[in-house]
Amino acid sequence: MKKKIAIIGASYLQEPLIQKAKNIGLETHVFAWEVGDPGETLADYFYPISIIEKEQITEICNNLKIDGICTIASDLAVKTVNYVANRLGLPGNSLESTQLSTDKVRMREIFNKYSDPSCKSRVVFPEDNPLNKIEATHSWPLIIKPSDRSGSRGIYLANTESEIIEGVNAARQESFNQVVLIEDYVLGDEYSVEYISQNGKHHFLTATKKLTTGAPHFIEKGHIQPSGLSVQMIEKVKKVVEHALNSLDIKQGASHTEIKIYKDDITIIEIGARMGGDCIGSHLVPLTTGYDYCRMVIECALNWPISMDIHEHHQSAEVHFIMDDKELLNFKKTLQVENNVTAIPYLRSSQHEEVKDSSTRLGCYIIANN
Numbered sequence: 001m002k003k004k005i006a007i008i009g010a011s012y013l014q015e016p017l018i019q020k021a022k023n024i025g026l027e028t029h030v031f032a033w034e035v036g037d038p039g040e041t042l043a044d045y046f047y048p049i050s051i052i053e054k055e056q057i058t059e060i061c062n063n064l065k066i067d068g069i070c071t072i073a074s075d076l077a078v079k080t081v082n083y084v085a086n087r088l089g090l091p092g093n094s095l096e097s098t099q100l101s102t103d104k105v106r107m108r109e110i111f112n113k114y115s116d117p118s119c120k121s122r123v124v125f126p127e128d129n130p131l132n133k134i135e136a137t138h139s140w141p142l143i144i145k146p147s148d149r150s151g152s153r154g155i156y157l158a159n160t161e162s163e164i165i166e167g168v169n170a171a172r173q174e175s176f177n178q179v180v181l182i183e184d185y186v187l188g189d190e191y192s193v194e195y196i197s198q199n200g201k202h203h204f205l206t207a208t209k210k211l212t213t214g215a216p217h218f219i220e221k222g223h224i225q226p227s228g229l230s231v232q233m234i235e236k237v238k239k240v241v242e243h244a245l246n247s248l249d250i251k252q253g254a255s256h257t258e259i260k261i262y263k264d265d266i267t268i269i270e271i272g273a274r275m276g277g278d279c280i281g282s283h284l285v286p287l288t289t290g291y292d293y294c295r296m297v298i299e300c301a302l303n304w305p306i307s308m309d310i311h312e313h314h315q316s317a318e319v320h321f322i323m324d325d326k327e328l329l330n331f332k333k334t335l336q337v338e339n340n341v342t343a344i345p346y347l348r349s350s351q352h353e354e355v356k357d358s359s360t361r362l363g364c365y366i367i368a369n370n
Helices: 015-024 038-042 054-064 075-088 095-102 104-113 161-174 231-247 280-289 293-302 325-335
Strands: 004-008 027-032 045-048 068-070 121-124 142-146 156-158 180-184 189-198 201-212 220-225 253-262 265-272 316-322 341-347 363-369
Touching (some): 004 015, 004 054, 004 075, 004 293, 015 027, 027 038, 027 054, 068 075, 068 293, 075 095, 095 104, 095 265, 104 121, 104 231, 104 265, 189 231, 189 280, 189 293, 201 280, 220 280, 231 253, 280 316, 280 341, 325 341, 325 363
Parallel strands (some): 004 027, 004 068, 027 045
Antiparallel strands (some): 189 253, 201 220, 253 265, 341 363
């Protein structure tokens, strides 16, 4: 009899996970709001249920006698995954750990408690005047962000008091809980770090160089592996990240840590207890390291030993996001002559609107180099 695995989410981000589960020979049960995403037809069984309906999904998974549950690249889906896992006695992180990794307020508190290198942060609740949270001696600029969102949603750079007010109001519109953070701006280049963990043992997979649009929204427009960091710096990064994973009590599954490095100083921006989005984990990691990251996520969900086998891979790989009509046109022209584009996870028609976060980008493509 086939093992049954539940997957939360059906978008293009989840498609590699669903396909990997099917390739392994698992029976796939996918839960998501029905909007025509690829996972809806790829799954063996699709349930048109919002991913936030934890109780309903738990009841269905219990009746199905699901053997494991997982997701990739979504903080919102992680909450449901671990809720169901804890209710049904399946592998997953604790509910407390889930809160720590999805609420940036709690995350900063834990980083401060356990001396993990992080930036100074001020919490602005709905009833607060944000200007009362700022010290007279603070340095400009400041970063404003929702406490409970990802994908560059609601991020703003403020250089004046009026921009603080505007940024906090805008960030609240993106937040589920209306709580906003005002943080010191951290200098340095941006990187992300991918891990897989099982029973509290952490396995480093790779680091990624991040490219963004810069101020004011810092939307991610590309990722490159390998990161270009020295062996010595990678070892330093590993110590910092593993300590922080333990601080957040992340013991099971993938994790995605965003950091900045300035000279020799490492600052943790945030950690997600899930695979990095933007095709970092699903595409770049296997292309550049040979690790089957999606399979590892599934193995953790089923409590199978993690396979650390290294398969054939490329010297480097990049994912690039299309940010406007001009880039979309240039990409379509380039595609006719380039032969190292290995995947096009999605393209959408332009709405001639400003790209303000990851969800409004026009598409992406992946390049692999021998």
